[in-house]
Amino acid sequence: MAGGAGSTKDRAGRRIDPALLWLLLLAAAVRLPIALLTVYHHPDEIWQYIEPAYGLVTGEWIRTWDIRLGIRSWLIPLAMLPPVWLGHAIDPAGELHLLLPRIAMALASLGTVWAAWSLGARAGRQHAIAAAFVAAIWVDFAYFAARPSSDSISALAILPGLALLVRFRDGGMRRDAVIGGFLLGLGFITRFPLGPALAIPFLWAGRFEVQRAWVPLLGGAMGGVMVDVVANAVMGEWPLLWIYNNIFANVVANRSHAYGIEPASWYLRVIAWEWMFACVLILPSLVFGAKRYPMLLATALAVIAVHSGIGHKEYRFILLGVMLLVLLAAIGSVDLLNWLARKGQKTVPQRRFTLLLVLWLALSVHLGAVQPFAINWAIGQAPLKALRTARSVPGVCGVATYRIRDVPFMSRAMLNRDVPTLLLEGPASAKLAQQRYNVAVAPIEHLGELPPAYRFAGCMSPTAPLFEQQYCVAVRPGLCTEPAGVFDYNRQLIAKDL
DSSP states (O other), X not given: OOOOOOSEEOTTSOEEOHHHHHHHHHHHHHHHXXXXXXXXXXXXXXXXXXXXHHHHHHSOOOOOHHHHHTOXXXXXXXXXXXXXXXXXXXXXXXXXXXXXXXXXXXXXXXXXXXXXXXXHHTTOHHHHHHHHHHHHHOHHHHHHHTOOSHHHHHHHHHHHHHHHHHHHHHHOOHHHHHHHHHHHHHHHHHSGGGHHHHHHHHHHHHTTOIIIIIHHHHHHHHHHHHHHHHXXXXXTOOTTHHHHHHXXXXXXXXXXXXXXXXXXXXXXXXXXXXXXXXXXXXXHHHHHHHHHOHHHHHHHHHHHHHHHTSSSOOGGGGHXXXXXXHHHHHHHHHHHHHHHHTSOOSSOOHHHHHHHHHHHHHHHHHHHHSTTGGGGGGTTHHHHHHHHHHHTSTTOOOEEEESOSSSSOOOHHHHOOOSOEEEEOSHHHXXXXXXXXXXXXXXXXXXXXSOTTOEEEEESOTTSOGGGOOOEEEEOSSOXXXXXXXXXXXXXXXXXXX
């Protein structure tokens, strides 16, 4: 593996290139503002992971059908528990407990930059710099780095694991196999549909070497799975039962189909839509990168193929596959530039290499600023502003959601107030329960259905047309004189099987 000059040494005695340290700082500088300015990419980040962690801290949380059916592991909520606890301890009335998990994820994602450098360095220093630079600034890498979700955590574990498996095949150190296997096992257990794709790097690294390869690989992988077993045992759950429950609910009972199903070609069309004219650089570069790492290409394509066969599709499900394709293209882009020069040089002239990095940066900024990706930057802002407004009402004693389309909408972690929460779905219930809440969140078209005592306090999407205002707040003067009762948010979720 190629190395560079520097004053710091890694465990093998090779000097760590200062360029890697600068690229790690660049990655942090890109990721931290994203962690600060975004809320979530998918509601699961709050309701399945942050909300349970917040419940362990405060005792109050919203339990969705996923939680009640036991189809989620406790591993990620427990992993989020330290930053949630710390944030709540420092700022018990604020939102630091929502922010710190995103910052922790952003910092943990720096391992992907190291992985990119390690994979690129086998071809040369410029390949290492290009790969790590793209991992630092590419919009998919940077945006999803701050997301406390199973998809992001899985990819952030697997990419360094793959780099360690490659190092193991190069150097034969069992520790690389053990740690690489552990990270792949952890990536699998946080998103188990990746299992078929992860079999490819395991087979590639293990080959027919039982003692030298398979023992440390499988030992490490079992260690990754055991982390999940222990996490669920701590919470009183049977080992891996959540996987059975998940498969039964989503494959047998088809509960995931309620969120939409797409044809097998959907992922390819979405990738083509997102990359657009960036394909002019990515696709030919991918050819060169795949020549160096056919195993990584096969793994990426397997991720996309497996998920293409599943009816319910979301872009985040193939995040690992997309990251691998972009990483291979970053490595291959240096070879592409050499090939275009037709001089057979081992390195690209510095000016051309700099222009290549600028091109990668320009493409990333552009793709992040236009659709389909641009919509991601505002996701979750309006719900958070609505609950922030609700908790800031003087004398708030109960918060109700009224005919909100997104269920669940209420989050104890985002509300962060020890007051009753209600779910209401009609004028009769709004009137009957009006002494149980004094703040309501409702779509603009339904505000007039609330009792006359409630006065408009504002809508949370100022740039959206009036008819699209889904999160508006109304306030009633006075206190609450009754408990939530049958209108309690969790009780209503159970009654409606939501």
